[in-house]
Structure formats: structure tokens, C-alpha cells
Amino acid sequence: MTLTTEQATWFAETFERLAANVGQAVLGKDHVVRLALTAMLAEGHILLEDAPGTGKTSLARALAATVQGTNSRIQFTPDLLPSDVTGVTIYDQKTQQFEFHKGPIFANIVLADEINRASPKTQSALLEVMEESRVTVDGVTYEAGRPFMVMATQNPIEQAGTYRLPEAQLDRFLIKTSIGYPDHASTVRLLGGASVKDRSRELAPIITTNAVAEMAELGAQNHVDTAVLEYVSRLCEATRNAPETRLGVSVRGAIAMVRAAKVWAAAQGRNFVLPDDVKELAAVVWTHRFVMDPEAEFAGVTPDRILERVLGEVAAPQSRAGV
Template identity: 55%
Template sequence: MTAEAYGAPDAEALVGRFAQLFGALAGNIERVIRGKRENVELAMLCLLSEGHLLLEDVPGVGKTTLARAIAASVDAQWTRIQFTPDLLPSDVTGVSIFNQATSKFEFHPGPIFANIVVADEINRGSPKTQSALLEVMEERRVSVDGRPQPVPRPFMVIATQNPVDMDGTYPLPEAQLDRFLMKISMGYPDHTSEVAVLTGMPSGPAVDHLPKVAGRDDVKNMIDFASRIHVAPPLYDYLVHIVAATRQHPDIRLGASPRASLALLRAVRVRAAAAGRSYVVPEDIKALAPHVIAHRLMLTPEAELRGRTAAELVAEVLGRVPVPQAAGV
């Protein structure tokens, strides 16, 4: 997709091109991530919504492979940061070093200055190091010595983490969880997919050999195009009602923030475009709300003792909030 193509008058043709390139990217990633089409598409939705993705699951189910496959499919700069307890904030953001020849401090950017940043095992880093990501994930810039340093566009953090009950992990703070557009779990592959992985090992495509399907400008143009997908006024109201209902639920101590509303709006627009539509429908909101909202919620201690989960409560909220009628959409 070129920038010139987006100036064409035929909106339906543009949506078709968007959907075609979205499908090509997802199909390319599926060459190494077998049987996880939904997870692959959710990851692509994050990228094209200018959001960040948190992948949580046990070791060995393909979290890092998915992150690397996304980076390999886009012709853009990407870096990987392995989070460990001794990792320092300056190891992520960069540092200013005094140059004796010029008698000035020169900024040496860290690995965060890339289009796609893979933050591997993010919850093994200390809280101090995790906090180094707060500014850049929200504002797309890093402040070093009081001077803002912008990161390139597009910019996406794909973080992986092991469950918090495993040894050597730190829980992510609420402020950082809220900055991830989605949190998804990989899960184990089904039998057929796992057999395909085993049989394809000697000759199957490795992540490093995946072809580049889209360039940096393609991704930027897709992001800009998706932001213009039509959302009818009743759907804005529907979306806000869903988010507001999480703040009023008796089993939820901390509901979703306005940042969640904005994130969900961006994501549903991309989902509509990926489906070949120039407009959002209620099903887009219902399908993505659990992935965008659940990880932002804090349950009451009583609800946790009863075994309730955030995903269950989001489903409960979706069942209670009336869906706009088709005539109003």
C-alpha cells in the first residue's frame, strides 16, 4: 500500500487493499505460528492500532516466536531486550556520555529506539527498570537529562511474560498494564498443529527467513487509514457504556480507564478494515472488549476468593449492556 493509493476516491477499493495486506501479514506469521490464527490477528490489530501487546503464558508455547515473526514480517527496525533482574533503565532507554573531544554530552540511544521492540520476559526485570517503559509506551518519547527524544513511527512494544506465580517474576504495576492495548494468552497448540510443527522442523520456514510482507510506510499508511473508519454515534455510546459498566460492577475494585475506551476504539476500527468494511459494527466491539479491557481491571478481594476472573466479568458486562439496534448504527 502506498501513500498515493490512500488518496484514491474509491473507499471500498482501499478497504479491500487493507484487508488483503492484513491477511498477507497474518498468513506470513502463520508459517511459523501454527494453529493460532486468532492470536496472530489480535497481534496485528495491536500493531495497526498503534498499541502495545502483552503475551502471557508458560514457557515454550511460542510467545517470543510470535513477537519475532511480527518483527520479521515488517521491513522496519526491530530490537529485542531480554529483561533480567540486573537490567538497568539506561540499558533500555540509552544514556548520555561525555565526549572529551567536543566537551559535550552526547546521547547514545538504547534498544527502545526501534519500530518494534520485543521485551522478552518483561516481568523478570525489576520494577525500576519496568518503569522506564511508562513514558515511551504512552508518549512515544524518552526523556533523558530533561530532553525529550522521540522514538520512530510506527512504534510497538511486544512484551512476553511468564505467569506471576513462577520463580523470579515481578508483577507488572497497574499503570504499566494499562498501557498495553491487549493482553493475550498463547495456549498450547492443538494436536494437528503440534504435529505440523514437529514434521516441519527440518525444512520449515524459520523466523529469520520469513519474507518481508510490508514496509514501514505501508504500516504507517494502514494505521492512518484505519483511523478514518466510520463509527456511528450510537456505537460511541455503546462503547462508553461498556467501559463505564466496569467501574460500577460490585466485583470490580478498579474499572477500566478512559485510556481503555480510546484503545478499544482504535482496535475496532482496525478490525472493521481488516474484515473489508469501511464502518464499525457492534460485533467488532463485543469481540475485542475482553482482550482490551480484562487485563486493566482489579477485582475485589471477595471476588477473587470466589474464583471470579476479569474475563468472566467483562463477559457479564457485555451481556448486560444493550446492543444498539441496526437502524441506529
């Protein structure tokens, strides 16, 4: 079953309402808001690499408030344990039974703040729940619910005492981007409303979490022509064959692109994906998956430069497959 024109129109209108509502709390960052919504509706996760004080927490809270969902914030520190994230089973002497106390990972929008400050053991506690939206503790599996999105942050400035995210975990983030500082006009608006500590608390919900799950299912039904799928495959192969990379885009990364492009196209009212959708999302979906050759990295070659060259070399399809 594919997305109809009427469904695509409804999807785009609802997406715009969601973006406008979140934009009331995160001023001047429409593109980042749209990327975050795309990640949520594609049932993926987002990694924000940004300086402190740019509105990462506000974005997470605004998303949760907009979809009438729950949100939690986990401050990752070197002494954080996996059970502090997932939860712990405790023996209740009154009932003489073990009870599972859910951790902060059980929320619709989870802000994993400064994720690279926790040990690799604690970071790995996120792997199962990010991939399968469920947590297994003491042999018992607990569903995380829908929607479920991890919004992790990294501070690019202070690297002392941090643990680099392994490639396997980076590959599980659908999108990597940054919020950045607001422009002059947005900054003035923020300063004018400085008395409001948290703008997200003033947001009214636009839809329910059940409606978000329905939107995610609609987005997944969007049509992707075989020619576009072949284009994505050729781009991924080109990143793997680039002499400056040790690892290019994985198969998981290719699937992530298709999922994100479906939602991105539906958000623009289309019930089909264009090659331009792939080009527009390529940087945020793919560059964090590259493993650079050390010599190329030392010479100043960046993933963005490699991707730009690949997009220029691999020709985009001009017609549908078989036409």
C-alpha cells in the first residue's frame, strides 16, 4: 500500500503545524526543527554536536510537548551505570517479588546529554533500545513505546575526559547535525522574552503520540522508485571506494537514507521521493558514518568534501526505472 496524494497533503500540513509549534520554543532554527521531526517520524535518532547553551534541551522538550509525549534527560557522566539508563530490578520484601523500576530511557523523547562523557559500557546500554525500541533487563524485555527517539548531544569543545563514540553506535543515529547560535533577530526575540525560563512549557500539543505513530506508518509507505534506490546504492558504493575513507556508508546507512527521504518528501506534500531529497539529506544522514583514512584526515580532507565530490561524480537518475 502506497501513500496517496490526499494522505501526502495531510502529512505535509500536519508536519508544518508541528514544525511551527516547535519553532515557538526554538527560534530561528526551522531547518533543524524539520530534521528533528523527520528523524522522529522516520523512527530514528538524532545526534547534535554543538556548544553549550544553544537550545538542545529546549528542542527535546518542545518536541515532546508538541506530540503530547513524555521526555526525560540523562546527564551522561563517567560514573553513570547502565542500570541508571535502562532501569533496575529491585526485590520488594512486602510482596516478596522482584519489581522492575524503569529508567529514564522509557520516554518518548530522551535527551542523552553529553553522551561521550560516559564509559563505553554505559554507552552500549543504548544500543539495543536505539535499534529495537526495547530494553532487556534480567532476561525480561520491555517495550519503549512509540514514538521513541534518542536525542544525544556531544560537546565539540571540551574533549578532555570523554570517550569517543564507536562507529557501531554512530551508525545507529539517523541524523547528525547541530543547532548553532540563533541569528541576530532571533537573539533579540529571545532576550525580549528572557523572563520566560522555558518556552516549551507554554506549548500546546498539536497531535497525540498515537497520531505520530500513524504519521510514521504513512511516511514509511511513501513511494521510492527503483531508479532512486539504485542512485542511493551507487552513492554508498562510491563512498566506500573513495581512497580517503577506510569505511564508507554502510547498508544501515543506505536504509536510513531511504527512510528519511520518504518522510522528507511526504513533509513537502509528495507521495514519491526525488533524487533531490537524497542530495538534500546526504550530509546529515551520511557524513557521521565515514571512517576516514588517517593520512587523508591529517591532510585536511573532511567527510563533507568527500560527499560533495561523490554527489558530483555519481549521476542522478533523470527518469523512472524502465522508462
